[in-house]
Amino acid sequence: MKLRTLVAAGAALSLSFAVQAQEFVNVLTGGTSGVYYPMGVALSQIYGKALPGAKVSVQATKASVENLNLLQAGRGEIGFTLGDSLSDAWKGNEEVGFKAPLKKLRTIAAIYPNYIQIVANADSGIKTLADLKGKRVAVGAPKSGTELNAREIFKAAGMSYKDMAKVEYLPFGESVELIKNRQLDATLISAGLGVAAVRDLATAMKIVVVPVPADVVQKIGDAAYQSASIPGNTYGGQTAEVPTVAIQNFLVTHEGVSTDTAYKMTKAMFYNLAELHSAHAAAKVISKETAAKNPPVPLHPGAEKYYKEAGLTK
DSSP states (O other), X not given: OHHHHHHHHHHHHHHHHHHHHHTEEEEEOOOTTSSHHHHHHHHHHHHHHHSTTSEEEEEOOSOXXXXXXXXXXXXXXXXXXXXXXXXXXXXXXXXXXOSSOOTTEEEEEEEEEEEEEEXXXXXXXXXXXXXXXXXXXXXXXXXXXXXXXXXXXXXXXXXXXXXXSEEEOOOHHHHHHHHHTTSOSEEXXXXXXXXXXXXXXXXXXXXXXXXXOHHHHHHHOOTTEEEEEEOTTSSTTOOSOEEEEEEEEEEEEETTSOHHHHHHHHHHHHHTHHHHHHHOGGGGGOOTTTTTSSOSSOBXXXXXXXXXXXXXXX
């Protein structure tokens, strides 16, 4: 009897450990001065309620490329990424940081678009993309989604990093601080509208938001890049609408996450959109009606289950 009890207790303990391992949810975001991080914190709070048995955490990262590699390695359960980085990961584009195709990735939802926001100190004389030549420019963390966007845009405009006097690979917050200190002239930011760091910069000095013309967007030749506009008065002193590029963001998981967990994460996000809206203005365009459309990577079966249940897919 005692032996049987010990065996049963051991089996129960093993099962307990297995359940705990399956219910660990690490949310991969980006730099703390960007949009991914506050939205990731809001998501973690939503998941904490939707998955009461789970250990939910938030990790600040270098964003898209790092997030996708971490997910492939099973070192996170859900992460934010730009659509072009996600497509590159699926194909295994080594040039941008993917040594092999990341075939374990699965889509949870298309969320909101990133806008390319090239912001310069007005005193620098920068008004166009060509004016960035000979200037000191920040382009995002190395091989982040932002930095990959910078490469594509400058290439389409007939430019490269060699044309700049100095190129810094820095997150948004650090770039803005260097512009304030007159150590940089401009920064390229790929994020949702209303970036806190840019708002802060606009209160500290007069800024210019540099346009990315539609003909430059066309020359990129990637469907992930779409012409868009930054509305007037998004930032202090920026009264006119500014043409630029938009790139869709996605929430992504991997095939090792259970159908039940992925289903609950997807459902909980759309049932609690108000919490995401309060985390950042960029989240206000997130909609379940567009979340399952044209993912570069297949939907996770759990997410697919939710969209079918909601009548959004067949």
